[in-house]
Amino acid sequence: MANYRDHALEGASAIDLVVALYDGIIRFLYAAIAAVGRGDAERGRKLFGVDGIGCAKCHAIDNHSAAVGGPSLAGAAARFTVPYLVESVLAPSRTVSPVFRSTLFVLRDGQTISGLVLGETSGKIELLLPNATRKTIAAAEVEERKLQNLSPMPAGLVKTPDELRDLLAYLLSATK
Numbered sequence: 555m556a557n558y559r560d561h562a563l564e565g566a567s568a569i570d571l572v573v574a575l576y577d578g579i580i581r582f583l584y585a586a587i588a589a590v591g592r593g594d595a596e597r598g599r600k601l602f603g604v605d606g607i608g609c610a611k612c613h614a615i616d617n618h619s620a621a622v623g624g625p626s627l628a629g630a631a632a633r634f635t636v637p638y639l640v641e642s643v644l645a646p647s648r649t650v651s652p653v654f655r656s657t658l659f660v661l662r663d664g665q666t667i668s669g670l671v672l673g674e675t676s677g678k679i680e681l682l683l684p685n686a687t688r689k690t691i692a693a694a695e696v697e698e699r700k701l702q703n704l705s706p707m708p709a710g711l712v713k714t715p716d717e718l719r720d721l722l723a724y725l726l727s728a729t730k
């Protein structure tokens with residue numbers, strides 16, 4: 555980086571950099587979309603499972619699996635387009651269904667917690683956290699709460715175009 559000013563970045567504005575980054579992302583997306591038909595659904599099944607990336611900790615894949623907090627993906631192949639699925643996985647907060655928005659809690663001890671409210675009964679609030687674990691907090695501990703326009707699903711779960719391709723191949727074949 556020492557003499558970067560002498561080279562490609564000379565005169566580059568922040569906008570140029572953003573455009574280059576955006577361009578890279580779009581190319582990643584289209585490569586993944588184009589490759590879905592060639593994906594390895596069996597590998598995708600493992601990635602989806604609790605011993606893989608762990609999508610199954612938050613999503614049911616069909617109407618037989620137990621509800622786990624996040625929206626069920628049953629029938630996804632018929633309900634969603636491939637680009638929508640890609641976007642949902644890579645950028646969960648782009649489109650967040652209102653019922654699945656995260657809530658940010660500020661507790662009396664100063665701690666902040668953000669997660670999906672699964673239920674609220676007898677003074678307790680049950681949350682699904684972005685790391686796919688559950689946490690119960692006492693309503694009496696809450697000083698402030700705020701609905702966020704953010705997904706409880708973390709971005710960055712999928713690391714490579716191959717993983718994305720295989721996951722989607724599985725998702726599409728399992729939810730037909």
Ligand code: HEC
Pocket residue numbers: 602607608609610611612613623624625627639642643646647649650651654655670682683684685686687705706707708711712721
């Ligand atoms: C921590 C829990 C959690 C994990 C782990 C998780 N998701 Fe999600 N996911 C959610 C929640 C909550 C939503 C709904 C909010 C939103 O639209 O982002 C969602 C939304 C989605 C949607 C859009 C569904 C719809 O009805 O619009 C898809 C597709 C999806 N996730 C796929 C995946 C895949 C594939 C993985 C694994 C790589 C995964 N998710 C991991 C919680 C999770």
